[in-house]
Amino acid sequence: MQKQAEEVIFADMASLEPEVCEMTRRIIVVSPFPGRMHELMRTLMEACFDVLVFHRWEHTEAGALQPDLLIFDVSGSQDEDPVGAFRENMHPVHAAVPTLFLVDERMLEEDSAVGGHEELLVWPARPQEGLHHVRRILRSAASRTLETSFEPEPESVRDQWIFKDLRIDRRRMTVYRGGARIDLTKTEYELLLLLIEGQGSVRTREEMLNRIWGTQYFGGSNVVDVHVKSLRKKLGDSAGKPLYVATVRGVGYRLAD
Secondary structure (H helix, E strand, C coil), X not given: CXXXXXXXXXXXXXXXXCCCCCCCEXXXXXXXXXXXXXXXXXXXXXXXXXXXXXXXXXXXXXXXXXXXXXXEECCCCCCXXXXXXXXXXXXXXXXXXXXXXXXXXXXHCCCCCCCCCCEEEECCCCHHHHHHHHHHHHHHXXXXXCCCCCCCCHHHXXXXXXXXXXXXXXXXXXXXXXXXXXXXCHHHHHHHHHHXXXXXXXXXXXXXXXXXXXXXXXXXXXXXXXXXXXXXXXXXXXXXXXXXXXXXXXXXXXXXX
């Protein structure tokens, strides 16, 4: 088992060749001793992650940065349950973000209060081992995102689409987020559906114009921008920090990462 784990880690190390990052993921590291995070941070950045470090957790500020992963360093903490303390102070929005806790061996003893359901890494560890855990956690989170968070009728599964926390019921032409219905116009609904059908590929303004307004429409392509802006507003999204709809400057739009 140890040999297999090392082979996986060395495979991650082999992938750390210098590269141009076409896409990055954002990681927030919270540690009272950020100096001991330098090697891990450098390894993550070389692997195309954007890394931000904080001395302490300020959820209102850090959460606004929309991280893909949180890393909390609780190793050396004298609290009886440092992991539980972090969890209690988390806003529900941030609680849904994949999280890795750096702990010391003392916390893994049988009588430890650390829950078995948490993602843990004994710290200090080799930076490549940290990278391996980060990639595994994000892969696992991505696979869960593709699963439905509800139990539809068997015959209606094909009519239910999921993107992040959005659920699209194509049979009823309705959109839900966290169980709450979002009232979209027919055009806004069709725009969202077109983007989701693309599975992350770029939709040009001309393509969106032709697919939704038709080839006989002679108005300007800025009509697409107007309706995308309206769609974003109803989804609680923003162009600067897109959660659902990302702008491809000079081209069109795609699903946000």
